[in-house]
Amino acid sequence: MRRHRSNQVIRSESDTESDTDAETMKCISCKEEYGSRDAGTCKECYEEASETEEELKREIEDLKAKVAFLRFWSPLDHAHRGSTTTPGPFFSDVVLIASDDGSPGFPPVLVPANKAVLVNRSPVFKAMLENEMEESRSGTIKVSDVSYDALRAFVNYLYTAEACLDEQMACDLLVLAEKYQVKHLKGYCEKFLVSKLNWDNSLMSYAFAHQHNAKLVLDAALCLITDNMDKLTKREEYIELVEKDPRLVVEIYEAYLSKQVNTAAHKDCSMKS
Known part of the structure; x- marks a missing residue:
């Protein structure tokens, strides 16, 4: 009888310990203890994870926009859309000239580009180069009210979707993006200017x-x-x-x-x- 009672006492103590363990658990993230009613993580880690998730979602959306912007036109697009028109013409090289560039007595520095890229990135360039306009015939596009550095950065962005910005460059590129309807670049510059x-x-x-x-x-x-x-x-x-x-x-x-x-x-x- 004594042994039986002793065993009962031991079992009740272990049961009490297990009940205590069940009431408090450790967070899988920070290893801090939290109530058993919570699931998996403590409240602080859960809120932090939610904020991180939102940031990642925004980054993913930005990357998707960047990929969409950098995607080249392809003849397969016409077939996919069920169009019966033939693919667009082959585009040769083109140069851009900044009107504000060049010292007196020196010719302006040319910014080389490819017509296919310009047409793909900007509806304004598309209208210029796909029709019999002066820019299409001469292969030269004169860009007014812009410096050489800004124009070069603009063309570089059309190829890479990246730019090294300060406040002045962001303003210059935003003006060009508005003029040539490059929405992705305009949004990129706006976000930078808001941050400053x-x-x-x-x-x-x-x-x-x-x-x-x-x-x-x-x-x-x-x-x-x-x-x-x-x-x-x-x-x-x-x-x-x-x-x-x-x-x-x-x-x-x-x-x-x-x-x-x-x-x-x-x-x-x-x-x-």
Whole structure:
């Protein structure tokens, strides 16, 4: 009888230990203990993993866009789409010339390219080179209001979907991307400019974005400006903007008033609830 009771005590203690182990488990990521009701990972690791997953999804989408941008036109595309038209003509080489390049007495430096690439990347180049326009006949495309460095970077991007950017180069390339309807490059430059946005350059960025239809930069700059309206009138750029383009100043104040109304309405709803 004593042995039997002893065994019972031992079993109950082991059962208690197993129950305790079941209540607390270790996270498979950080090895910290967490409640048994959670599954697999602790709350902190789960949230971190969710954020990482979202970042990876964004990177994948960017890579897909890059691959789609770099994809060359192929005669098989016509067959796949059921088109009865013959494949496009064979495109020879072409050179681009920057109008702002070249010192007095020296010829401008040419930027060589391939017509097939230009046609594939830009609908504007496509219209130029597939029709009997001067650029198609001469094999020379003159690009106005651009430096040689910017034009070379632009052509390089058409081949590689990569560019070494600073704020000035991003602006120059965005202008070219808008002009030649290279959407992938325009988005690339906009993301860079948004990452460099601050209070000091917000007004100039807003005016630039408005001029070149860069909505991503426009919205980000406007949000920053309306968050700091008390400092706005003290800026030299503000005075210049009032003189050069008062319409933009009106738009800024309209956006600010709309934001104030929405904020007040949100507060009223919160108080009522």
